[in-house]
Amino acid sequence: xxxxxxxxxxxxxxxxxxxxxxxxxxxxxxxxxxxxxxxxxxxxxxxxxxxxxxxxxxxxxxxxxxxxxxxxxxxxxxxxxxxxxxxxxxxxxxxxxxxxxxxxxxxxxxxxxxxxxxxxxxxxxxxxxxxxxxxxxxxxxxxxxxxxxxxxx
Amino acid sequence: xxxxxxxxxxxxxxxxxxxxxxxxxxxxxxxxxxxxxxxxxxxxxxxxxxxxxxxxxxxxxxxxxxxxxxxxxxxxxxxxxxxxxxxxxxxxxxxxxxxxxxxxxxxxxxxxxxxxxxxxxxxxxxxxxxxxxxxxxxxxxxxxxxxxxxxxxxxxxxxxxxxxxxxxxxxxxxxxxxxxxxxxxxxxxxxxxxxxxxxxxxxxxxxxxxxxxxxxxxxxxxxxxxxxxxxxxxxxxxxxxxxxxxxxxxxxxxxxxxxxxxxxxxxxxxxxxxxxxxxxxxxxxxxxxxxxxxxxxxxxxxxxxxxxxxxxxxxxxxxxxxxxxxxxxxxxxxxxxxxxxxxxxxxxxxxxxxxxxxxxxxxxxxxxxxxxxxxxxxxxxxxxxxxxxxxxxxxxxxxxxxxx
Numbered sequence: 001x002x003x004x005x006x007x008x009x010x011x012x013x014x015x016x017x018x019x020x021x022x023x024x025x026x027x028x029x030x031x032x033x034x035x036x037x038x039x040x041x042x043x044x045x046x047x048x049x050x051x052x053x054x055x056x057x058x059x060x061x062x063x064x065x066x067x068x069x070x071x072x073x074x075x076x077x078x079x080x081x082x083x084x085x086x087x088x089x090x091x092x093x094x095x096x097x098x099x100x101x102x103x104x105x106x107x108x109x110x111x112x113x114x115x116x117x118x119x120x121x122x123x124x125x126x127x128x129x130x131x132x133x134x135x136x137x138x139x140x141x142x143x144x145x146x147x148x149x150x151x152x153x
Numbered sequence: 154x155x156x157x158x159x160x161x162x163x164x165x166x167x168x169x170x171x172x173x174x175x176x177x178x179x180x181x182x183x184x185x186x187x188x189x190x191x192x193x194x195x196x197x198x199x200x201x202x203x204x205x206x207x208x209x210x211x212x213x214x215x216x217x218x219x220x221x222x223x224x225x226x227x228x229x230x231x232x233x234x235x236x237x238x239x240x241x242x243x244x245x246x247x248x249x250x251x252x253x254x255x256x257x258x259x260x261x262x263x264x265x266x267x268x269x270x271x272x273x274x275x276x277x278x279x280x281x282x283x284x285x286x287x288x289x290x291x292x293x294x295x296x297x298x299x300x301x302x303x304x305x306x307x308x309x310x311x312x313x314x315x316x317x318x319x320x321x322x323x324x325x326x327x328x329x330x331x332x333x334x335x336x337x338x339x340x341x342x343x344x345x346x347x348x349x350x351x352x353x354x355x356x357x358x359x360x361x362x363x364x365x366x367x368x369x370x371x372x373x374x375x376x377x378x379x380x381x382x383x384x385x386x387x388x389x390x391x392x393x394x395x396x397x398x399x400x401x402x403x404x405x406x407x408x409x410x411x412x413x414x415x416x417x418x419x420x421x422x423x424x425x426x427x428x429x430x431x432x433x434x435x436x437x438x439x440x441x442x443x444x445x446x447x448x449x450x451x452x453x454x455x456x457x458x459x460x461x462x463x464x465x466x467x468x469x470x471x472x473x474x475x476x477x478x479x480x481x482x483x484x485x486x487x488x489x490x491x492x493x494x495x496x497x498x499x500x501x502x503x504x505x506x507x508x509x510x511x512x513x514x515x516x517x518x519x520x521x522x523x524x525x526x527x528x529x530x531x532x533x534x535x536x537x538x539x540x541x542x543x544x545x546x547x548x549x550x551x552x553x554x555x556x557x
Contacts, residue, residue: 013253013490039383041493041502042519059491059504063380063394070402072491095383098526099519106217121210121556132218 015072022086025077029058029092036065037073040089043099045107047081047133054079054133056086056109058096079109081133088114106132176203181541183211189552193529193541200538207529213556220516225251226480228513230321232503236520236554237318238281241267241274241310242496243520244323249404249492250503251325255485260454263327264405265447269340270313270322271405271494272436272443276347277306278497279387279429279436282549286426287358289546290367295358302350305343312339324480327453331472337444344437351430359430368422372532372544375420382527386499387428388548392420398495410442422547429549484511496521498549522555 006024009017020028037060046055058075062068077086088111090097100111101120108130111117119127130136181193192208216235220228232247233240245267252259259267280303287295307317314320314330322329358364374384379392389396397414399407415431417424451458457479458469465475487509494501499521506515528548533541 011489013488015491038380041383041500041524042504042517044504044515044517046506046515057504059502061493063389063396069396070398070493072493074491093383094381095524095527098523121213123210131215136218 014074017074017076019076019078022077022079025075025089026087026092029075029089032060032073032075033092036062036068038062038064038093040093040096040099041072043089043096043103045084045103045109045132047107049081049134052081054081054084054107054109056084056103056107058089060093084108085110085112087112088117090114106130108133179538183208189550190556191552193545195533195538195541197538202533202536202538202541205529205533205541207526209526209552210556212553214553216518216557217516220513222512224481224511225255225483225485225513226324226476228516229324230319232518233319233321234553235518235557236496236498236501236522236551238551239274239278239497239554240319241270241322242278242494243501244321245271245405246492246494246496246501246503247518248323248325249494250490250505251483251485253490253492254488254505254507255325255483257326257454259327260451261406261448262450263452263454265443266328266332266452267323268405268407268410268443269332269440269447270310270320270328272440273306273309275436275497276433277303277310278549279433280306282429282498283354283426285549286546289542290364292358292364295354298350298354302347305346309336309340309343312336324453324474324476325483326457326480327451327474329474331452332447333472340440340444344440347433348437351434354430359426365423367540367543368426368547369419371422371540372528372536372547373419373421374528374532376418378531379420382531383524384499384527385521385524386496386549387432388425388525388528389499390415391417391424391428393418398493398500402493404492404494406443407439409446410439412439412442422543425547425549482511484509498522498551498554499524518557520554520557522549522551523557525550526555 007019011017018028039061040058041061042059044057046057056077056079060073060075079086086109088100090100091113098120100114101118103109104111104117105119105122176196176198179195179197181195183190183192190212194206194208195202196204216231219231229244229247233244236243280299284296284299287299310320311317312333314322374392376393379389379394393416395414395416400414412435415428417428453474460479461469461477465477468475485507487507489506492503502519504517505513508514525548533544
């Protein structure tokens with residue numbers, strides 16, 4: 001794993017943490033799958049506007065390997081906020097299919113090679129808005145409809 | 154018996170026949186009790202389902218985004234709302250993540266109280282699942298029975314926490330209420346009541362030839378497919394995978410309690426029903442042990458108690474914990490933490506990122522119903538249209554929980 005990924009560490013609050021660049025992602029993912037991580041628990045993004053980057057984060061775990069059963073591996077990939085494209089891991093783990101659709105509609109992460117990259121939860125009107133990014137401000141939207149009373153401020 | 158749950162929404166929907174494929178598109182839901190708050194697009198050839206596309210998001214409320222503007226402790230009531238039938242486990246999973254992030258450890262008594270409430274919540278969740286399964290098979294008697302049999306347990310939660318469903322009982326570092334006096338007796342009464350009822354369920358319903366005929370061999374998911382698709386909870390264990398977070402990654406005091414993980418290998422709707430009943434029996438075992446083993450002591454961590462004002466300490470002695478500034482000003486150090494909790498329907502996975510402020514920087518919640526979505530796309534095709542409600546009922550899918 002170490003020669004493939006950029007950083008590999010063990011965090012007691014998370015588990016195995018692996019990060020790599022989008023080019024190496026598929027190779028690293030296949031290595032993790034061979035190591036026994038057979039399903040995806042979560043696919044999401046974390047937006048860091050100040051650093052100008054957007055992380056795509058996969059959390060993996062294992063059903064079939066008893067040693068890894070309770071463990072979590074976190075695979076993250078640093079993308080640019082302007083053009084977040086990353087190879088889809090739904091080809092490696094089928095359990096990522098729905099969650100990558102959610103990460104796409106919430107963060108605008110383009111998963112290349114995904115079999116069916118449509119919106120999942122959000123209505124059509126919110127396409128291209130990317131609500132879970134930090135520059136989408138709920139408060140600004142709320143103030144258009146509702147002026148908060150002083151008590152709540 | 155004609156199934157009332159599958160109805161086309163409009164005449165246009167019925168007449169939308171794809172010429173090349175000869176398929177008819179049916180829309181189940183969204184405004185129908187048969188689908189919950191979601192729409193299932195079903196393409197049929199004759200009465201065989203060919204393709205299914207779950208259209209979710211009708212009850213999406215953006216919990217992940219909303220929590221970014223709330224204090225850590227104020228997010229507790231919001232986080233438990235999506236999985237309304239199994240609130241305690243959702244609450245516990247969130248608090249586990251916050252505690253890991255902030256490095257707080259609850260005292261043993263609080264851990265035991267958490268385990269007791271979590272198992273009561275699991276029983277409530279399974280009974281609700283069985284009720285919904287019953288009504289989907291057209292047996293409204295079981296629907297009424299199971300919903301009514303939740304009541305003794307909901308009453309226990311109310312007595313314990315002051316709320317029937319939305320308890321918000323678990324806070325970082327402890328729990329909010331002390332156990333009431335003579336609580337063990339009342340739990341025992343409720344458990345014995347349910348044990349007796351199980352016999353009647355078996356006679357009327359579980360071993361009923363009609364139920365067996367409608368569920369056995371229907372909606373089969375093999376072990377390999379269950380692992381590949383990453384389904385969770387009782388649905389996974391019904392397919393022969395022995396996976397329970399309480400055993401594999403013990404949290405709270407589950408490693409000190411003795412219980413089994415029921416596993417079946419058939420992987421069909423009937424196995425998923427039997428697993429739920431077996432799991433309720435295991436939950437009873439856990440509650441009884443926990444009530445016996447529960448130690449004396451505080452229900453919040455020492456530092457929290459020491460910082461209370463004399464008035465709050467007086468209220469604490471009456472068995473109630475006030476939220477003080479040490480919780481509202483909780484600002485975990487920058488970092489990230491994950492928590493996995495075995496809820497009633499399966500694994501709850503929460504991922505928290507902190508940037509050192511009093512608000513979560515990023516909060517990710519993955520609920521069991523969300524991870525059971527592949528059942529629609531991979532298990533329903535190839536089945537008869539009339540079996541769609543049976544499969545839907547058997548996986549205990551809860552749209553608000555999946556949409557979050």
